[in-house]
Amino acid sequence: MSTAIFEHVNVTVADPKKTAAMLVKLFDWKIRWEGPSKYDGYTVHVGTDDAYIAVYTLPDSAQADAESYYRIGSINHFGILVDDLKAAEEKILEAGYKTHSHQTYDPGSRFYFHDDDEIEWEVVSYA
Incomplete structure (x- = not known):
């Protein structure tokens, strides 16, 4: 059996483009992908070739936190x-x-x- 490798984590933020730009600036990472995602939200994948953070937002971030995708900063x-x-x-x-x-x-x-x-x-x- 091969060793499992951590690839990414997904976190809800207020503005994924702003958060991704901060991570690029501070840690010299790159944008790997961005686009529409779950619940009509928007996601930016930012990191290295090997691992990344998916920063996500809903179209209405004021929704109740019925599940983790609705909570900003739940890490x-x-x-x-x-x-x-x-x-x-x-x-x-x-x-x-x-x-x-x-x-x-x-x-x-x-x-x-x-x-x-x-x-x-x-x-x-x-x-």
Whole structure:
């Protein structure tokens, strides 16, 4: 049996194009695909050739949260691995986000920030 590999996660946001543009800018990712999706919503796949985040919105994001696709920011946090933690933080601060909860412990160092949808991002380096 082959090892399973994590490929993507899907999260509901207020504006998938805005969130995707933030991720491209901060982490040098690319837009892999975008278009109409489930429940007449819109999705942008943003990431690398190997893995991505699907950022999704409904045509009316004020609908009741009957299921996860209706909840904005229902993830605890996303962990993003970088080679240079200081350079990543500088880029995030320059983009206007506030970083917090800086920690160093085995096996690496990390900090967090929240985006415009209050989604928490953990940025970690094991270098």
